[in-house]
Amino acid sequence: MKSILIIIVVGYALFFLTFCSLQRQFLYFPQPASNVYGEMxxxxxxxxxxxxxxxxxxxxxxxxxxxxxxxxxxxxxxxFFKAVIPHYTVYLIPYRGYGNNPSTPTEAALYNDAVAIFESVQNQHQSVSLMGRSLGSGVATFVAANRQVDKLILVTPFDSIENVAKEIYWMFPVSWLIKDKYRSSDRVKDITAKTHIFMAEDDQIISRARTEQLIAEFGNQLQEVVVIDSAGHNTISQYPEYMSGLQRALD
Known part of the structure; x- marks a missing residue:
């Protein structure tokens, strides 16, 4: 019994140390850029x-x-964007560390980049709307809370990465350990943009509780919540209801 307890304690300690040192590798999964859809x-x-x-x-x-x-x-x-919203110029800029872009992603760096890019884009257009999917919803809410945004679209969003991590790593004091928290729900009060939220009915990555907690923080700025039946976290954009909902939001 004593040896089993030692194994459990050592295993916990090892995983604890691994989480502390490698947590950003658990959060960020950069993908190399592809030229299949055209050169940057x-x-x-x-x-x-x-x-x-x-x-x-x-x-x-x-x-x-x-x-x-x-x-x-x-x-x-x-x-998708060429076909669905041809009346919008759409900017797809991989995060730093993603695609062919330099450096490594962190919450602070992604926020800083997003605000700088927004300000540059804003100078070229009459209005700018934002769309964030999953991790990107945390970036989008930050910009929308700190800049004047026309419309805000959040796809499979969360209240915070901190709370998502707490559901997965319930055995650890996550709030003390996690570096990049992406607390979107704390910023809702500062968002004035008309907001549309898309949820996947069978989302296995972001639990419904995490999205609903975010939704609960919104007031009159929330225009619509669309739940896509049978959709998963990674398949939501394949459904016609998603396409029509996006067109409606950006009409």
Whole structure:
């Protein structure tokens, strides 16, 4: 019995240390850029770093900046955005450390980059809307809380990464350990943009409780919550209801 207890304690300690030292590897899953959908055709310089990406449907008065999920090749959305919202110029800029972009992702770095890119895009368009999916919803809420945004679209969002992690790693004092918390629910009070939220009925990554807790923080700025039946976290964009809902939100 004593040896079993020692094994449990040692195993806990090892996992604890691994979580502490490698937690960002558990959160961020950068994907290399693909040229299947076209070469990168735009870039932004933030604090000396050149961040490359794609601008599609160029020359439109309205713009949409899309923030992707943590393991998403955001360029795979190019055909979708060309077909669904041709009246918006859409910016797909991989996070630093993603695609071919330099450096490593952190919460603070992603926020800083997103605000700088937003300000640059804002100077070129009459209005700018934001769309964040999964991890990107945390980035989108930060920008929307700190800048004047036209519309905000959140896809499979969470109240905080901290709470998502607490559900998974319930045996650890996550709030003390986690570095990148992405507390979207704390920022809702500062968001004025008309907001639309899309949920996947069978989301196995972000629990419904995490999304509903975020929704509960919204007031009159929340325009619509769309639950896509049978959709999963990674398949929600394949459903016609998602396409029509996005068109409705950006009409």
């Amino acid at each position: 055709n735009t870039h932004f310089i933030v604090d000396g770093a050149k961040l490359y990406g794609w601008a599609i449907n160029e020359g439109q008065p309205k713009a949409l900046i899309y923030y992707g999920g943590n393991a998403e090749n955001i360029e795979a959305n190019i055909p």
